[in-house]
Amino acid sequence: MKCDTANAAAVKFGKYGGLFVPETLVQPIMELAQAYERLRSSDDFKDELAGLLRNFAGRKTPLYHARNLSRELGCKTYLKREDLVHGGAHKLNNTLGQALVAKRMGKTRLIAETGAGQHGVATAIVGANLGFETQVYMGEVDIERQKMNVYRMELMGAEVIPVRSGSRTLKDAINEAMRDWAASFEHTHYLLGTAAGAHPYPTMVRDFQSVIGLEAREQILEAEGCLPDSIVACVGGGSNAMGIFAPFLTDDVRLLAVEAGGRGPGKTDRTADNGASLGYGSNGILHGALTKILQDPYGQILESYSVAAGLDYPGVGPELAYLAETGRVQPKMADDRTAIRGFRALSKLEGIIPALESAHAVGYALSEPRALGEMAIINISGRGDKDLATVMDYENL
Amino acid sequence: MKISEAFQNKPLLIVYICAGDPTPDATPDLVRRLVKAGADIIELGLPHSDPIADGPTIQAAAQRAIAAGMNTDVYFDVAAQADVNVPKIFMGYYNMVYARGPDRFALDCAKSGIRGMIVPDLPPEEAGPLHDACRRYGVDLIFLASPNTPPERLHMIENETSGFLYLVARTGVTGAKSDVLQSTRDLISRVSGDVPKAVGFGISTPEQAADVIRAGADAAIVGSVCVDLIARGEIERLEELVREMKAAIVGAKGKAPIVC
Numbered sequence: 243m244k245c246d247t248a249n250a251a252a253v254k255f256g257k258y259g260g261l262f263v264p265e266t267l268v269q270p271i272m273e274l275a276q277a278y279e280r281l282r283s284s285d286d287f288k289d290e291l292a293g294l295l296r297n298f299a300g301r302k303t304p305l306y307h308a309r310n311l312s313r314e315l316g317c318k319t320y321l322k323r324e325d326l327v328h329g330g331a332h333k334l335n336n337t338l339g340q341a342l343v344a345k346r347m348g349k350t351r352l353i354a355e356t357g358a359g360q361h362g363v364a365t366a367i368v369g370a371n372l373g374f375e376t377q378v379y380m381g382e383v384d385i386e387r388q389k390m391n392v393y394r395m396e397l398m399g400a401e402v403i404p405v406r407s408g409s410r411t412l413k414d415a416i417n418e419a420m421r422d423w424a425a426s427f428e429h430t431h432y433l434l435g436t437a438a439g440a441h442p443y444p445t446m447v448r449d450f451q452s453v454i455g456l457e458a459r460e461q462i463l464e465a466e467g468c469l470p471d472s473i474v475a476c477v478g479g480g481s482n483a484m485g486i487f488a489p490f491l492t493d494d495v496r497l498l499a500v501e502a503g504g505r506g507p508g509k510t511d512r513t514a515d516n517g518a519s520l521g522y523g524s525n526g527i528l529h530g531a532l533t534k535i536l537q538d539p540y541g542q543i544l545e546s547y548s549v550a551a552g553l554d555y556p557g558v559g560p561e562l563a564y565l566a567e568t569g570r571v572q573p574k575m576a577d578d579r580t581a582i583r584g585f586r587a588l589s590k591l592e593g594i595i596p597a598l599e600s601a602h603a604v605g606y607a608l609s610e611p612r613a614l615g616e617m618a619i620i621n622i623s624g625r626g627d628k629d630l631a632t633v634m635d636y637e638n639l
Numbered sequence: 640m641k642i643s644e645a646f647q648n649k650p651l652l653i654v655y656i657c658a659g660d661p662t663p664d665a666t667p668d669l670v671r672r673l674v675k676a677g678a679d680i681i682e683l684g685l686p687h688s689d690p691i692a693d694g695p696t697i698q699a700a701a702q703r704a705i706a707a708g709m710n711t712d713v714y715f716d717v718a719a720q721a722d723v724n725v726p727k728i729f730m731g732y733y734n735m736v737y738a739r740g741p742d743r744f745a746l747d748c749a750k751s752g753i754r755g756m757i758v759p760d761l762p763p764e765e766a767g768p769l770h771d772a773c774r775r776y777g778v779d780l781i782f783l784a785s786p787n788t789p790p791e792r793l794h795m796i797e798n799e800t801s802g803f804l805y806l807v808a809r810t811g812v813t814g815a816k817s818d819v820l821q822s823t824r825d826l827i828s829r830v831s832g833d834v835p836k837a838v839g840f841g842i843s844t845p846e847q848a849a850d851v852i853r854a855g856a857d858a859a860i861v862g863s864v865c866v867d868l869i870a871r872g873e874i875e876r877l878e879e880l881v882r883e884m885k886a887a888i889v890g891a892k893g894k895a896p897i898v899c
């Protein structure tokens with residue numbers, strides 16, 4: 243499919259978003275945007291995706307009334323159990339959707355970036371299942387921290403390519419994937435793992451993750467006959483948060499986006515002690531979009547930090563930047579210690595070990611229970627098995 | 640000298656270096672030596688932490704330069720000190736421009752003798768504020784076209800660019816390559832208007848430089864190969880290469896393409 247768009251109009255969220263990419267990527271991106279626009283309203287496409295989400299990913303996921311946590315919080319609390327999605331995180335909702343788009347565009351190879359390895363694993367899963375050659379860019383530092391996920395990807399036939407440039411973490415893995423795509427777009431789809439980056443990724447990833455919020459809305463109405471006072475989700479790039487928030491944007495429901503507070507607000511010339519782009523960042527361009535980023539006064543991107551590798555990113559999706567600016571979404575923070583508290587509490591109270599990323603949402607709820615109102619949903623974006631070594635190390639320090 | 644004046648003496652050799660590599664102090668002298676060796680325009684790169692359009696050579700140079708203290712303030716000082724009688728052009732990523740503010744950035748360019756700006760991650764659709772600022776201060780805003788840029792879009796970019804049109808010789812990122820592709824020749828011949836055409840990305844030998852001139856380009860842009868020689872400290876070899884490149888393109892002037 244070819245399109246000759248003299249003007250590549252990008253969807254924007256207020257002033258945020260856009261298409262700040264090298265000219266070589268403009269055409270592949272416009273072709274992707276057009277293919278997605280066409281497929282999103284195709285019944286055939288929607289049926290195929292729904293079938294895979296049901297029979298392969300294991301949807302729908304439960305909305306679980308966590309009685310013990312509710313008692314602790316003094317708020318009736320439901321957990322949206324994305325930790326039960328195949329692969330152990332919400333990431334598969336997006337990789338299945340994009341892989342089907344890629345398939346219908348005739349692409350034969352998938353590339354992806356990964357930090358914690360969760361998105362890499364979810365990409366390896368669809369690569370194996372839907373028959374793509376799959377290569378995953380991963381920073382050398384992250385490969386060292388997440389050996390199990392590297393092995394999982396390799397077991398499923400994906401090749402993990404170590405990234406040695408820059409800070410050798412997630413942002414550099416995205417840079418490297420973009421560089422690859424600029425040379426390989428004819429047969430390759432770049433499967434970005436979060437609701438960030440250039441148009442149309444923020445829209446497309448949000449849409450594929452909206453299944454979380456659509457289900458949760460139906461489930462809470464069935465269980466309670468009304469909507470919750472608040473919804474809490476952790477934010478790395480923003481895909482699980484936008485996924486659960488999107489269907490509630492026009493409702494009277496408080497949307498709490500919990501970023502990684504890391505070790506605190508500190509920073510040096512090159513690094514920030516946190517991953518809180520909404521909380522501590524400023525407007526700038528990263529990975530193709532105008533959004534909130536962690537940067538120095540000259541515009542050099544800082545290396546972020548979080549105990550949760552999946553939140554260790556110096557940017558955030560442009561739609562969240564916009565919704566935070568308009569006040570519709572309230573940015574919040576949980577530091578490492580608060581996240582670890584959430585991790586332990588949910589394990590002990592409910593017998594559910596959350597991903598360290600999701601533990602930020604739980605930890606925030608525990609530290610600010612009054613912000614939740616009388617009824618809340620917390621998005622448990624993933625399970626914590628991958629994080630056991632990290633938590634053991636943290637506690638030994 | 641304005642960029643348009645420089646193009647009255649085509650073909651031109653445009654040389655890219657990363658400002659501040661190996662140190663900010665070294666840059667002005669390097670620029671003078673390159674001009675003396677035959678460079679007609681100097682592209683002075685402002686190093687960025689996340690250079691998505693660049694391959695390993697220029698990425699490494701950017702990291703060295705940042706570690707050596709290069710930042711936007713130092714960049715403009717260094718650019719002003721590099722007092723040469725050929726146009727200097729800024730090359731850098733949009734976040735660096737955005738952080739300073741497009742207006743102030745374009746003004747600082749004008750004040751330090753920079754005649755044009757190349758911002759590889761800024762397509763014309765997003766360039767409004769910088770375009771206005773560049774017009775205000777008489778700085779050319781140079782856009783890029785790529786082998787996969789479709790015809791209508793190429794036409795739009797031709798209309799938007801000023802100074803010259805930067806034709807990306809190949810898809811992918813910057814980095815030395817040893818051939819000139821048919822798609823590069825096709826792209827050169829697809830440009831319809833009379834805007835000067837400069838071809839870059841992957842040109843590393845005098846033969847390649849001559850080849851793009853014979854294919855109809857008005858200028859050849861070399862970057863990674865020069866950055867590589869600077870990294871190895873081989874400055875005399877660099878001057879020699881620039882002399883050879885210049886001789887090759889001057890020799891190629893007006894000649895018909897060998898292959899087409």
Ligand SMILES: Cc1ncc(COP(=O)(O)O)c(C=O)c1O
Nearest residue numbers: 360478479480481482552623624
């Ligand atoms: C379990 C889990 N939750 C959350 C995130 C953060 O990403 P996002 O903000 O896109 O949901 C990640 C990223 O790797 C993750 O693995």
